[in-house]
Amino acid sequence: MIEVKGLTKRYGERTAIDQLTFHANKGEVVGFLGPNGAGKTTTMRILTGYMPPSEGEGKVAGFDLLTQGLEVRKRVGYLPESVPLYPEMTVMQYLDFMAELRQIPNRQDRVDEVMEMIRIADRADSYIGNLSKGLRQRVGLAQALLHKPEVLIMDEPMDGLDPQQQIEVKRLIREIGKEHTVMLSTHILAHAQELADRVIIIKGGKIVAEDTPERLSAQRAGGGRIYLEVAGDGAGLAEQLGRLPGLGQVRAVSDGNFEIDTLPGADVRGAIAQTVVNGGWQLLELRRDAATLEQVFIELTAGEVEAPAGAAAAEPVAEEEGDAHA
Amino acid sequence: MRNIWTVFKREFGYYFVSPVAYLVMFMFLVTLGLIFSYQLGAAAQFGGAPDVAGWVLGPFVTLALFLTELLTMRLISEEHRTGTMELIMTAPVREWELVAGKWLAALGYYGVILLVTLIYALIANSVTQPGIDIATLAVSYLGIVLFVGALLAIGLFTSTLFSNQIAAAFAALAIYLGLWLISLPFQDRADTVGDVFNYLNISSHYDNFSTGVIALSDVTYFVTLILFFLFAASQMIESRRWR
Ligand SMILES: Nc1ncnc2c1ncn2[C@@H]1O[C@H](COP(=O)(O)OP(=O)(O)O)[C@@H](O)[C@H]1O
Numbered sequence: 001m002i003e004v005k006g007l008t009k010r011y012g013e014r015t016a017i018d019q020l021t022f023h024a025n026k027g028e029v030v031g032f033l034g035p036n037g038a039g040k041t042t043t044m045r046i047l048t049g050y051m052p053p054s055e056g057e058g059k060v061a062g063f064d065l066l067t068q069g070l071e072v073r074k075r076v077g078y079l080p081e082s083v084p085l086y087p088e089m090t091v092m093q094y095l096d097f098m099a100e101l102r103q104i105p106n107r108q109d110r111v112d113e114v115m116e117m118i119r120i121a122d123r124a125d126s127y128i129g130n131l132s133k134g135l136r137q138r139v140g141l142a143q144a145l146l147h148k149p150e151v152l153i154m155d156e157p158m159d160g161l162d163p164q165q166q167i168e169v170k171r172l173i174r175e176i177g178k179e180h181t182v183m184l185s186t187h188i189l190a191h192a193q194e195l196a197d198r199v200i201i202i203k204g205g206k207i208v209a210e211d212t213p214e215r216l217s218a219q220r221a222g223g224g225r226i227y228l229e230v231a232g233d234g235a236g237l238a239e240q241l242g243r244l245p246g247l248g249q250v251r252a253v254s255d256g257n258f259e260i261d262t263l264p265g266a267d268v269r270g271a272i273a274q275t276v277v278n279g280g281w282q283l284l285e286l287r288r289d290a291a292t293l294e295q296v297f298i299e300l301t302a303g304e305v306e307a308p309a310g311a312a313a314a315e316p317v318a319e320e321e322g323d324a325h326a
Numbered sequence: 327m328r329n330i331w332t333v334f335k336r337e338f339g340y341y342f343v344s345p346v347a348y349l350v351m352f353m354f355l356v357t358l359g360l361i362f363s364y365q366l367g368a369a370a371q372f373g374g375a376p377d378v379a380g381w382v383l384g385p386f387v388t389l390a391l392f393l394t395e396l397l398t399m400r401l402i403s404e405e406h407r408t409g410t411m412e413l414i415m416t417a418p419v420r421e422w423e424l425v426a427g428k429w430l431a432a433l434g435y436y437g438v439i440l441l442v443t444l445i446y447a448l449i450a451n452s453v454t455q456p457g458i459d460i461a462t463l464a465v466s467y468l469g470i471v472l473f474v475g476a477l478l479a480i481g482l483f484t485s486t487l488f489s490n491q492i493a494a495a496f497a498a499l500a501i502y503l504g505l506w507l508i509s510l511p512f513q514d515r516a517d518t519v520g521d522v523f524n525y526l527n528i529s530s531h532y533d534n535f536s537t538g539v540i541a542l543s544d545v546t547y548f549v550t551l552i553l554f555f556l557f558a559a560s561q562m563i564e565s566r567r568w569r
Pocket residue numbers: 011014015016017034035036037038039040041042043315317318319320321322323325326
């Protein structure tokens with residue numbers, strides 16, 4: 001569905017993205033994860049046909065980004081970062097306008113359908129300028145879905161939403177992800193982990209890692225980490241666990257609480273549970289450390305320390321400039 | 327092509343929720359109303375036939391030279407500033423369709439103002455025996471439409487240059503005044519140079535229309551201006567993608 005090779009974009013002297021090569025399969029939710037200024041928005045603007053790359057090539061929904069931009073635009077739905085909408089229009093007027101621009105047949109029916117789906121039908125006659133950020137986000141999503149796009153591209157869809165609204169938008173994205181190819185960007189790791197089938201981590205315009213969230217966490221830092229809690233003090237359990245294959249260090253954190261490092265690859269949770277139960281201990285909790293991908297992310301996207309001081313310091317300033325002109 | 331109509335409808339609707347657009351209409355109608363009623367009073371006192379072209383459309387041309395940039399300044403710059411351009415440019419719409427739709431909508435708004443000025447023509451007609459010359463009036467209105475069409479195309483173009491509306495407005499005003507005053511230093515020259523600069527003067531091309539004459543050179547002048555600036559506008563929008 002998305003297939004790009006060597007994508008590069010320069011703004012004057014500044015290289016925003018540098019030789020990106022990646023793909024997204026049909027029906028896949030791909031998370032584009034990176035710190036601010038990493039080049040997420042730039043990449044998405046290229047994928048949506050908003051601007052051409054300085055170098056590189058790619059196909060979206062089967063059409064060439066460089067020569068068939070109009071065809072690409074017909075098949076892509078886009079939720080831009082700041083959700084730019086016309087404040088003086090009502091939700092209904094706006095969606096009708098976008099549906100007409102996209103030449104959707106029976107567009108009144110489709111607009112009603114999408115408003116139901118996104119749950120904004122009750123705000124159909126509200127002026128967009130009066131809507132909360134969460135509702136505007138939903139109007140933006142509705143707009144992106146009107147034409148049943150083959151590919152849906154969302155730039156920081158959770159940004160600026162309160163936790164309740166985030167849950168709602170996540171639910172929508174999961175629902176949408178069942179039918180559409182979805183690419184969403186975020187600088188918040190937990191969102192990528194929760195929503196994406198596959199995560200592409202970018203930093204300074206370059207891809208630094210790409211895999212499923214599970215495998216990414218397993219691959220790095222000697223695998224993952226598992227927390228285990230049993231009733232009582234769990235005396236002797238550490239020794240027994242130490243004999244299991246695929247485990248690294250086993251530490252007793254406190255009475256009955258253990259931290260287990262796992263080696264890359266195998267899922268050892270079943271074996272651990274077995275050992276606990278067979279040994280006559282009572283299993284209270286067994287969970288994989290959710291923070292592990294976080295460590296991967298920090299590990300991969302840190303390194304600013306080693307980068308030339310000037311380049312790192314210039315980044316945030318330049319980014320604000322870029323956004324203002326966008 | 328259908329996109330032009332879609333853009334037209336949205337844009338045309340915008341003028342009726344825009345305070346600036348109402349203000350511009352208000353300025354036109356109040357100023358023209360005052361001039362017309364004063365002239366009508368003077369004509370009643372001292373004799374003389376009502377002259378719609380001279381009393382209404384002449385001042386209309388002058389007002390348009392000073393006010394049109396207020397209608398056009400937001401057209402593209404606002405979409406760039408607020409980011410709505412991003413959604414337009416990722417919809418399957420061509421640049422020229424966007425430009426044509428916006429231009430036609432602005433022309434439509436001017437059309438509404440012009441329709442209101444027909445009241446003055448009706449009044450003039452009712453106090454004149456056997457009535458005013460309808461053919462001449464129609465030609466004058468055609469000239470006005472071409473004239474404001476050119477001003478709108480220029481303003482639309484300058485609006486593609488800046489994200490700041492005020493800058494877009496001043497740039498348009500500078501071009502309007504330039505085209506209006508360009509011949510001033512050459513007015514008395516009867517040579518080729520004088521001819522060229524007099525040809526470039528925008529208001530002189532309206533003058534023939536106001537006397538009921540449709541001259542090819544005048545039509546060509548306006549149509550060329552319109553096409554040139556609309557084309558330049560859509561090229562500018564396209565080129566901004568590449569930056
Ligand atoms: N229009 C622009 N002009 C100049 N530089 C830009 C522009 N847009 C983005 N940049 C620069 O490109 C880099 C990547 O930006 P962006 O794609 O917005 O990153 P992200 O979305 O990941 O935060 C940043 O360093 C930013 O300053």
